[in-house]
Amino acid sequence: MEPGEPSAALTKTRREENRPKGRSDRSSDRSGDRSGDRSGRARDWQQLSRLFEQLPPHAIEAEMSLLGSMLIDPQVVGDVILLINRGDDFYKPANGAIFDVMVELYDRNGGLDIVQLNQVLADRDCLDSVGGLGYLVELAHAVPSAANALHYARLVREKARIRCLIEAAGDILHDAYNSPEDAQEILEEAEQRIFRIAQESDRGGAEALADLLRQTMEMIEANEGKMITGVPTGFAELDNMTHGFQRGEMIILAARPSMGKTAFALNIAELTALQKCGVAVFSLEMSRQQLVQRLLSARSGVNSQKLRRSMLNADDYHRLHVACDELMDASIFIDDTPGLSLLQMRAKARRLVAQHEIQAIIIDYLQLMSSGRRAESRQVEISEISRGVKAMARELNVPVVCLSQLNRAAEQREGHRPRMSDLRESGSIEQDADVVMMLHREEYYHQGDPDWAPNHPEKVGLAELIIAKQRNGPTGVVKLTWVSEITRFKDYSGAMAPAGFAEPAPGYGGSFHPGARSGPVTGFRDGGGPEQGEVGSGAGMPPI
Structure with a gap:
């Protein structure tokens, strides 16, 4: 062997180093990587354990x-x-x-x-x-x-x-x-x-009256000329009375079953979201698919029963596609998790507000929530939930519309008109709420009487939203028109849109004109809808 020439053993070693790796070699490498990962994770856990053995920070x-x-x-x-x-x-x-x-x-x-x-x-x-x-x-x-x-x-x-x-x-x-x-x-x-x-570290303190006066005057000047200072509901007379739903307020929407609580809340969600205000809907009763079907029916004007059974013609499909295009712009987020606890809902709502700039929250409905802990009675639990919902509205600084059931007392009363004392399972709901609204349709109680509608034509399709409490505004009654075939509420005839409210998108309730037929697509801008004899006739999917 010449001087400087590599030995046979060295040459063999170099060939083995340069040889492409076979399956066994790669398997060995992966095994080494896995063992390295395991040892790395083990070191992390050891370091974590040692961290908790240290003295906590102090001074x-x-x-x-x-x-x-x-x-x-x-x-x-x-x-x-x-x-x-x-x-x-x-x-x-x-x-x-x-x-x-x-x-x-x-x-x-x-x-x-x-x-x-x-x-x-x-x-x-x-x-x-x-x-x-x-x-x-x-x-x-x-x-x-x-x-x-x-x-x-x-x-x-x-x-x-x-x-x-x-x-x-x-x-x-x-x-x-x-x-x-x-x-x-x-x-x-x-x-x-x-x-x-x-939250403990961000406790607010007292502010000087001079500072508060400056802030209040700035707010007044910023709202000059605006009829709506809160989140718009899309219903003209309701917005006139409330100036929109105000931030940090708890709004109770109460009614007996089948009066249309969910339908009205969804109408508000739709019209509010189309005004570029994000809305979160927590549905503890209906699935998200059912809610979306209702939104499509109300927006398109397609009969809800036809939509439910898929008995649709070409015009119905055209209306649905147009409604879909319009609703794509609506910033609505639906969570249909059943049996949510107060703690879970607050966590979800906090996340939605942070991620999507939600400006209003709707809960359907209060009595289906749980406090997440054992309570001595259902009344105590509902009181705790009510206080928690109010605290959530204050914490997130958004209006929270919370649907609630009424007890049967109104059904025994002449005229069937509900009162705040009819709120089911807790008197604390009316105390915690900033606004209490109760939905009433007299027509509902006479569906089996063929003589009632001809004798009371002015009440056919009439819905009354009774503002029984408004902490910072007047009480009274807002008249609405109920269109059962599409589960939609609309502004009653003669109601004028408040100044400063944007022109409603197609599908907005607007003023109702009996007998006016719907247009070729949605037909709601000019108050179109079913014929007068059909309105409120009880046909279509019953409201919740």
Whole structure:
């Protein structure tokens, strides 16, 4: 072998290195990758375990400096408690106990000193447990002045928030390990825990009247000339009376079964969404397919029974295609999850508002919701749900239209007109609601009487929306026309659209003119519809 020539063994090794990998080689590589992934994941879990073994973030020096500042100058206590209002925010239990007593003394007589503090702690047999008089003296000498008291308070609060996040993360891990079969519930609980921490830190305080006056005047000037200051419903007389559904309000739409609650709520959703306002619909009673069929029937003018049975002609299909094109622009999101709890609905609604800029929420209906916890009675549970829905409206700053059942009392009453006291299962609903609307159709109670319609032609197809409560506006009755064949409510004849309301899209209810036939496509812009004798005749799919 010549000098410098590679040996046979080396040449063989190089050939093997350059040879294309076979199946066994690739399999070996993949096995190595998998083992590497497993070892990497194992290291991650080990690091996670070590994280929870560490001491949580804290700032003992800041805690001592804050307490010392409060002893030096009790006047800073009033500012401090706006940032920290409980001793639990302190990492060292002794500091938290001392803080609570200091706040109590300040609240009692507007001042505090080391002598009073020492005496109260001694009287409660907890002086020794917090470190004795010597520790109180140490606190008093921890800082030269109280100038930085708020800085110390912010630092203590931030560390407390981080500890709360760590605690929430630990709870989430615990739930995930112990209930791995229910991921969705764990996700919703996790979201709620994190949101509570964020909400706790974003508590609003009092605002000066001067600032509030400026904000109010700006709002008044911005709404100048507008009849609708909230979210438009698409019904002229209703918008005239309410100026639209206002943000943060809970609106109750109540009626007996088959009066048309769902139909009216869907009409509002459709007309509102076509005004470029996103709407979320939580349907606990009907499926999303059933709701979409109703939307198509109401929008196209195709008889709901024909649509349900697919007994359609060419003109019906043309109307449906046009209605589909129009509804494609409607920002409506439908969730038909049955038996939603209040916690689940708030989590879903919060996500929809954040992702799709939802401006109104419709819930169908209140009595089908659950509080998610055991209640001593159904009345107590409904009260809890009602308060939760109101809190959701305030939190998300959108109007929430909540459908509700009425009890049978109205059916025994002469004239069958409903009252707020007829709200089923809870008196707290009317207290929590900002607006209570009740739907009434006298015609419904006389469907089996052939003489009633000829003797009361003015009530055929008439629906009354009774505004029984409006916290910031008038009460009264809004007249509507009910077209049963297409499960649609329309503005009653003579109702004028309010100033500032955009021209309604085809399909908008508008004013109703008895006897006017529908146009070639939808026919609702000019108030078209079935013949007068057909309106409200009871034909078609019954309302919910």
